[in-house]
Amino acid sequence: MPVSFETTPDEVPAELIELAHSHGVRTEFYGFEGGAQQVRASTLVAVLEALGVPAASSRQVQMSLALVRDDEWRQTLPPTVVVRQGVEASVPVHVTDGATVEVWAEVDGAEAGAPARGRRERRDLAQVEHYVEPRTVDGRRVGRATFAVPTDLPLGWHTLHASTEGVEVKTTLVVTPQRLTLPPAVEHGQVWGLLVQLYSVRSRTSWGLGDLADLADIAWLAAHRGGADFVAVNPLAAAEPTAPMTPSPYLPTSRRFLNPIYVRVEDIAETAYLSAADRSLVEWAADPVRDLATDPGPIDRDVVWEAKKAALEVVFTAPRRAARQAAYEEFVAEQGAGLRDFATWCAICEHLGGKDWPRELSTPDSPAVEALRERLAERVDFYTWLQWVADEQKATAQRLAREAGMRIGVMHDLAVGVHPEGADAWANGAYLARGVEVGAPPDMYNQQGQNWSQPPWNPRALAKAGYRPYRDMLRTVLRSAGALRADHILGLFRLWWIPGGSKASAGTYVAYDHEAMVGILCLEAQRAGAIVVGEDLGVFEPWVRDYLADRGILGTSVLWFEQENGGPLPPERYRHLAMASVGTHDMPPTAGYLAGEHVDLRERLGLLTEPVAVVRQRARAERDVFVRALAERGLVGDDPSEREIVEAMHRYLRQTPAALLGVQLVDAVGERRSQNQPGTDQEYPNWKVPLGDASGTPILLEDLFDSQRLRSLLAVLNAPE
Incomplete structure (x- = not known):
């Protein structure tokens, strides 16, 4: 046995x-x-x-x-071949020992990484001398021939063919850039921008939650009145189409598609042509949420979405001009089956009304799903249309940011993974590992480890699929993006997998083909004209940061974490290829952190594992160390105020060689409340805190750049070096 x-x-x-x-x-x-x-x-x-x-x-x-x-010997060609442009590479080809084989690449002549448009070129591969002893596999004597991949292949997605003994096989060949091209201002200098939780920044015309029109206004104002070169926002990825909507932007139902809660109804072109009766319906839908803009309490996404969805359903029925209809149809065709499946999932969720999904609906290609897709065709079309209008408004925000003078524009955020019961988990189930969840091992901040409840990519299945699901997701996220922040980019190298039902500490790392994962990210970012910032905090091997820098991907440097010999890392010791900031969205705003309010909050929530007096003393000592370092550089005087310390910290970062300087909007207005308190679920209103001043009084977008505190910090950021 x-x-x-x-x-x-x-x-x-x-x-x-x-x-x-x-x-x-x-x-x-x-x-x-x-x-x-x-x-x-x-x-x-x-x-x-x-x-x-x-x-x-x-x-x-x-x-x-x-x-x-013997697995690789059973395959004539590898599942996927990923190479760098201009770098010598070879591919092993397995055939019956002694048989002849012909290998060639079918090269896509379209723009690098773009879908093929009929221009295909054949490039034959030359065999190179590299003898490998044949072996017997499944009763067949198999030999290995090695072929050189031409170094002058264009960037993009190509097809590799092999023909032997009358049988032809093919695989995906991806040519990636050696290094992501960076704008001169980033490659050789330093630019700054605002780090914004978009939902929290409300205007008098938004419906109780910051939206894509607000994003366009923030970008324009930040450029014109602040001199900023980018605005970075939280992930705008899709959430549930029905209540309750998961508040965390880092646990989306889909990383590929947008959350239509961020759509500004009035900015949809068809809204202007509604009949008087339909226009009244839109106004009535907005009435219950108009006053939420000034409500100091937690943001209620469910109320906002129900109101907005009712209005969007009215606008959806309005006729579209011929050009608008053609643009919509082109968008649908371009997004293909992925959009269709996402919209179908939304329609089925709505149809089931929170009930458990029957087994026959567990995969998008099942007959039951196809039948229900036809039955719910109008709702599928509605959710497809929502993605189109959201994509349009996302593009408008980036266009206005660049027209306002920003050298980068909008930086979007890519979450680590997706909700285990969401649209991506349903549509991409064949490429995800089941029975495990992604997280992090124990560290000094989370000594029990972390479980993010997200299913990871299955690296074997992803490679066999030619990385198409990963590529398609990146393409959509990078549309109309000046930059992309990849949360926990270390996950492209290895992820901490936790067996279902186990503690977070009972996991282990699983490796990914980082040359493929990072290379494809660089390829799609280059194609989109975007830069990439990787959140590379946590435990990692030292070579990882060097590898990312060599590929042109910026890292992340957080002032509180960058330490040396028991004190802050001197500014001149910072990396150049990084985005530096004082804190992160998982920490309290700097004003609250300096006051030790994070200790008070953790005590109230029962999160402390040590006596509160010990933790308070440690927090005070940490503050004092940083203040002394600022004073030694002449950035603060004796007994500085909290505002003076915050501004001095940003002066400190201005002295670093970091290519990007990220300024949290909450720091610019003196906000003290955390957006997210790790280790909590219902105990704290995570991702629901509206932007406010030091007293928690809401600050609307229209008043934001009149804030004396923000204007004072802007003067620091724009002072001559």
């Missing part, structure tokens, strides 16, 4: 370790306290099973090992 590894969790057989390594699963990791920690056998088994690799017994491990050892 095979022995189950579940019965001996602390004993990890050598063959299980070998199997894990062969699939990129780490069998040990270094904890934040130092020292290697062995991963339990039960964790390895669960993670391998999530990858589709049976490993629950010694016999299964032996069989899986036999398969993986």
Whole structure:
């Protein structure tokens, strides 16, 4: 009888370790306290099973090992070939030993990374001398031939073909840039911009929640009245189409598509041509939420969305001009099956009204889904149209930002993953690992580890799919973006997988093909004309930051975290290719942090693991260290005020070589309340706090740039160096 590894969790057989390594699963990791920690056998088994690799017994491990050892020899071509333009690379081709083989690339002559438009060119690959001993696989003697990939292939998505013994096979060939091209102002200088939680910045004409029209206004005003070169916003990715809507922008139902709650109804072209009766319906829908702009309480997305959806349904029925209809149809065709499936998922969610999904609706290609798609065709069209109008308004915000003089424009944000029961998890289920969740191992800030409840990409399935789901997601997110911030970009190298039902600490790292993941990100960003900022905080190998910098991807430097010898890192020691900021959206605004209000909040919420007096003393000491460092550089005088310290911290960052300087809008107005308190769910109004001043009084967009505090900080940011 095979022995189950579940019965001996602390004993990890050598063959299980070998199997894990062969699939990129780490069998040990270094904890934040130092020292290697062995991963339990039960964790390895669960993670391998999530990858589709049976490993629950010694016999299964032996069989899986036999398969993986010869796996690449069973395939004529690799699942996907990713190379850098101008860099010598080769591809292994497996054929019957002694057989001849012809290999060529079908090159897409369209714009790099763009969909093929009929211009295809054949490029033959030359075989190179590289002998590898043949081996017997499944009773067949298999040899390996090696072919050189031409170094002058254009950037983009091509097809690699191989023909042998009358059989032709093909695979995806991706040519990525060696380095993402950066604008001169970023490559050689420093520019600054605002970091904004868009939903929190309300105007008198928005419906109780900051929207895409507000984003356009923020960008224009920040450029004209502040001299900013970019505005970075929280992820605007899709949430549930019905209440309750998940408030966290970092747990979307889809990373590819937008949340239509950010649409400004009045800015849709067809709204201007509504009949008097229909216009009244729109106004009536807005009435319940108009006054929410000045409400100091938590933002209520459900109320806002119900009101806005009712108005959007009226506008949707309005006829469109011929050119507008053609533009809509072109958008639908361009987004293809991905948009259709997303809109179908939204329509089915609405149809089921919160009930559990029947098994027959579990995949988008099932007959039951197809039948329901036809039955709900009008609602599918409605949710498709919502994406079009949201995409239009997103594009308008970027266009106005650039026209206002911003050298970058709008920086969008890409979350790590998606909701486990959302649209992407439904539509891309074949490319996601099930039975595991993404998170982070224990560290000094979260000593129990973190579980983000998101299903990870399955690296094996993603490669077999030619990385199409990943590419399509990036293309849509990068539309009309001047820049993209990739949250936890370390996840493109390895992610912490946690077996379902286990503690966050009981996980392990699973490796991804970072050359492919990062390379494709660079390719799609270059195609979109955008720069990329990677949030590279946390535990990582030192070479990772160097690798990202070599690819032209900026890192993240946070003043509170950049320390050396027990004090702040001197400004001249900062990296150039990074976006520097004082804090993050997961920390209290600087005013609140300096006052130690984060300690008070964590005490009230029962999150402290040490005596409150000890934590307060440590926070005060941390503040004093930073103030002394500012004073030593002549940035503050004796007994500085909180406002003087905040401005001095930004002067400090202006002295760094960091290419980008991010200024949190909450710091610019003196806000003290946190947008998000990690470790809480219902205990704190995460992602619901409206922008306010030091006393919590709401600040509307129309009044924002008249704020004396903001104008004072702008003077600091624009002072001659």
